């Protein structure tokens with residue numbers, strides 16, 4: 001008997017391939033770049049499952065195309081703003097993600113970015129490489145202390161929580177703003193809730209964005225929010241690019257309204273090489289690598305594969321978003 005077909009949109013770790021191979025006939029897109037949208041539309045009509053990444057748009061056209069065949073789509077990511085969940089649910093297609101396994105790694109990068117901008121790590125590296133380190137001077141590349149500073153965490157989900165845990169180690173005073181207040185965590189971690197985002201923004205030395213991207217969080221940080229931030233404050237975004245209005249961020253950084261920004265995500269992605277923000281020294285950027293460690297990527301691929309495996313074996317799906 002032939003096995004059901006699953007289309008995998010990128011080369012994935014062998015451990016995940018093995019899981020899928022046991023239950024499905026898998027086809028892997030062999031290139032580093034995403035498959036053209038027409039290919040995804042066609043595969044949706046031919047396959048029972050899609051194994052996707054955040055770059056693959058699983059929109060109504062794809063889901064319509066798969067209405068008679070497609071049963072499950074598993075994202076190789078925790079975020080799923082590339083999914084049209086409503087249409088999937090209407091068509092009975094199960095949509096999955098990979099929560100939990102990447103929270104620590106992403107929180108690590110948030111702190112890496114925070115340190116990079118606050119302590120001039122990237123600037124320092126450029127300084128040395130460009131031959132400017134000709135003598136030692138006590139005022140060279142003075143940064144800002146993370147220790148003892150205020151941190152506002154925007155979004156207290158799994159990753160936000162891990163950011164808080166790291167911030168405790170750094171001796172920071174932590175505030176959070178979240179859709180729901182989490183009294184147990186306030187007690188356990190000694191963190192404080194701010195019901196109005198603006199109140200948190202105005203007192204923060206550092207802001208870490210860890211919320212999901214949706215209609216409510218789109219451009220959550222714009223001109224007004226940057227105006228509210230202290231001139232000495234730094235913002236870090238490891239969530240999704242469109243949560244920050246990049247135009248306003250550029251203006252705020254250029255005019256030294258805020259001290260710096262370090263982001264792993266941009267709008268658009270990839271950010272064009274000639275984007276004016278890339279000329280600013282108080283801006284640090286990485287190419288959406290929040291969860292990109294060897295260990296975590298492997299765990300994510302296995303988790304995404306297990307979602308599909310569970311469906312095909314008629315077991316409980318570990319991380320379904322809509323069922």
Ligand code: DGY
Nearest residue numbers: 054076077078079291
């Ligand atoms: C995620 O998991 O959502 C990351 O942004 C991509 O791996």
